[in-house]
Each structure stands twice: as structure tokens, then as C-alpha cells.
Amino acid sequence: MVSEMSELKAMTKQLLLNAFGGESMAHMRYLVFAEIAEKEGFPNVARLFKAIAFAEQVHARNHYNVLREYNTDETVSAGTPIGPGSTSKNLELAIRGEEFEVNEMYPVYLEAARYQGVSEAEKSFRFALEAEKIHAKLYREAKEYVDQGRDMPIKGKVWICPVCGHTYIGEEPPERCPICGASRSMYRGF
Amino acid sequence: MVSEMSELKAMTKQLLLNAFGGESMAHMRYLVFAEIAEKEGFPNVARLFKAIAFAEQVHARNHYNVLREYNTDETVSAGTPIGPGSTSKNLELAIRGEEFEVNEMYPVYLEAARYQGVSEAEKSFRFALEAEKIHAKLYREAKEYVDQGRDMPIKGKVWICPVCGHTYIGEEPPERCPICGASRSMYRGF
Ligand SMILES: [Fe+2]
Ligand SMILES: [Fe+2]
Ligand SMILES: [Fe+2]
Ligand SMILES: [Fe+2]
Ligand SMILES: [Fe+2]
Ligand SMILES: [Fe+2]
Numbered sequence: 346m347v348s349e350m351s352e353l354k355a356m357t358k359q360l361l362l363n364a365f366g367g368e369s370m371a372h373m374r375y376l377v378f379a380e381i382a383e384k385e386g387f388p389n390v391a392r393l394f395k396a397i398a399f400a401e402q403v404h405a406r407n408h409y410n411v412l413r414e415y416n417t418d419e420t421v422s423a424g425t426p427i428g429p430g431s432t433s434k435n436l437e438l439a440i441r442g443e444e445f446e447v448n449e450m451y452p453v454y455l456e457a458a459r460y461q462g463v464s465e466a467e468k469s470f471r472f473a474l475e476a477e478k479i480h481a482k483l484y485r486e487a488k489e490y491v492d493q494g495r496d497m498p499i500k501g502k503v504w505i506c507p508v509c510g511h512t513y514i515g516e517e518p519p520e521r522c523p524i525c526g527a528s529r530s531m532y533r534g535f
Numbered sequence: 536m537v538s539e540m541s542e543l544k545a546m547t548k549q550l551l552l553n554a555f556g557g558e559s560m561a562h563m564r565y566l567v568f569a570e571i572a573e574k575e576g577f578p579n580v581a582r583l584f585k586a587i588a589f590a591e592q593v594h595a596r597n598h599y600n601v602l603r604e605y606n607t608d609e610t611v612s613a614g615t616p617i618g619p620g621s622t623s624k625n626l627e628l629a630i631r632g633e634e635f636e637v638n639e640m641y642p643v644y645l646e647a648a649r650y651q652g653v654s655e656a657e658k659s660f661r662f663a664l665e666a667e668k669i670h671a672k673l674y675r676e677a678k679e680y681v682d683q684g685r686d687m688p689i690k691g692k693v694w695i696c697p698v699c700g701h702t703y704i705g706e707e708p709p710e711r712c713p714i715c716g717a718s719r720s721m722y723r724g725f
Contacts, residue, residue: 362615362617365560365563365615366556366559366560366611366613366615368563369556369559369560369562369563370555370556370559370611372559372562372563373555373558373559373562373592373595373596373599374599376592376596377595377596377599377600380596402563402566405563405567406563406566406567406570409563409564409567409617409619410567410619412617412618412619413618413619413620414618415617415618416616416617416618416620416624416627416628417616417617417618418614418615418616418617418631418635419614419615419616419617420612420613420614420615421556421560421611421612421613421614421615422610422611422612423556423610423611423613424608424609424610424611425552425555425556425608425609425610425611426606426607426608426609427552427599427602427605427606427607427608427609428602428603428604428605428606428607429599429600429602429603430603430606434606437606438606441608445608
């Protein structure tokens, strides 16, 4: 294990750090946005924000765990949309963050990890990329409802895979996670 | 409100952003460390990590809220200790992070906000600085127990002020928060 980790390349290490920073901030933004949605009378959108905050926690934890062999202080450079406001505006910020991760950040990070042959980082980036695609879609749906002054309908629960952050709305989680293969019983419902 | 915020100086704005990034990562690290402490059989240390994770959430939310008039994408530069491992090692990382905030980061951020006359930022940095002093002390105490193979004794609960992140161990929270003046009934217990 130690020998495997000592081969972690400097560039990939920095990308893991930046992704840890980005996911930690995404998690935090969604907790702030959930509080505001609750106050504005959109309880299902609040639930969606809380559930996806947990998915981002899964991503942050996965990235951070790849760095386990170190004991150093590092500097992270990561992007964040700013300007919390109404739930409509917050959904706009959320969509922008997710779309950046889907279209720019994770594809490049994934390619870099693959090129440098760091399979643990590649897996962690791939799990995040696949989940973010679903987040972007769900936030776009939520914004359509909120912009009509309505809460988003949620039949059942928002289910999160605690291994990869896969996000699914339904009465029951899928039998197996389509991203990582985890079994139904592992999902956490919100 | 809009006119007040449009006076937010560029330097202070960047420090708020960096502090938002730093607090978001501290929150996330402590959630990761809490899970590990739980598994290692240190339930009270896990509780301490979870409670302080919430205090860092309060700090991150306060910093982020000062930026409410914007609708832009920004880049954050923030430090984080890396290398999650045993609870003893994690407490070492936690102490290092808190001590950096107490001795270097927040005193400088506070001075910059004061110098630029941004009172909302000054308040947000001051709340964090005062709470981090307590965090550093509590983590040092916890590490002494863990390094003897013992869980930290906690009489009562770990209480967090949801306005400023003040952290207090006892049967009851204080009548008034010594940092921000919030009343006893507002505290959240862990
Ligand atoms: Fe994510
Ligand atoms: Fe996401
Ligand atoms: Fe999964
Ligand atoms: Fe803090
Ligand atoms: Fe702290
Ligand atoms: Fe307080």
C-alpha cells in the first residue's frame, strides 16, 4: 500500500487536492442553499440540496482518502460560484458549478490521472464525474419548478450511494448502483 | 444593503473567499475524522469532531453570506493538512489546522478587513478566530487521551453556537454566548 501510494505523481496529487477543495465547497454551498429553500417554502428542493450535499461529501472523502500516506500542509486552488440569494438564484449557481465539473473539470482531471497511471485517483474522479451529470440534470429540473413558484415534486426519496455519490429519485434505490456496483441496502435516503 | 455590499473591497472579498474554502475543507476533514474515530472505538472524539464540523459550517456560512450580492465564479486559494489515518494522526492534523488559523490566518484576515473598513467581514473573521482558539485546545486535550489509548471523557454535551461557532462542553450551554451574545436556547448539542 505504501509503495503504491509513494508513486502518486505530483500533478495528480495536486488535482486530488483541488478536487477535495471544490467538493468541500460544493457540499457547503448546498447546505447553505438547503436552509434558504426550507425558509422559502420549497421543502423538496431543500431535501434535494441536502441529499446532493451528502453526495459531494462522498466525493470529497474519496479524494481525501487517496492522499492518506501524507502528513503535510498543502494549498488548494478551486473554483466556486458565489452570491447566495433566493432559491432560484441558488439553483442557478448550483447548475453552473455542476456543469463546470461535468464539462471541464472532471474530464480533464480524469484524463490526467489516467495519463499518469494513478488508478485510485482515476476511480475517484470517475465516480464524481458520473454523479455530477445527474446533479446538473436534477438541479435544472428543480429550477423549472421554482421559477414557476412551485416546489419540485419528489415521489419517494432522494437516494445517495455512499460509495460513489450516485443520486436517484424513486420509491426504492436501484438493485445495484449503476456507477460503482454497490448493493441497494447501502443507499442512504433523504 | 446593495450599496453597502458594493463597497466590499477586492482584497477583503478574496480573503472571505479563501476563508470560505478553508472552513469548508475543515468541516469536511472533521466529518472524515469522525467516521474513523467511531470505527476505532473513540465515540466521544467522534462526537467532538462532528460538533466542531458544525462549528466550521457556521463559519463557512457566515463568510459565504457576506458575498451575497455577487453572481460570479471565483477561485479560492486555501490551505489544508492532508493524510487521514489513525485518530491520533487525524488529531495532529486537526491541531495543526486550528493553530494555523489562530496564529496566522485569522489575525491577518481580521486586520485586513479592519484596515479596509469592511465591518461584516471583520465580524465574520472575529467569530471564527475566537471559536478556533477553543477548537485547538479541545483537540489537544483529546489527543492526550487518545495517545493513552483512551476515549476523551465528555460530561454532558458538546454545545455549538449556530451564530458564531462558539464551542462548549458541559451539561448546559452558557446563558449567553461569550463570543456573540446569542442566548442559551439557540445552542445545538452533540
Ligand atoms: Fe461532487
Ligand atoms: Fe455534484
Ligand atoms: Fe455507487
Ligand atoms: Fe472555523
Ligand atoms: Fe476550528
Ligand atoms: Fe455565539
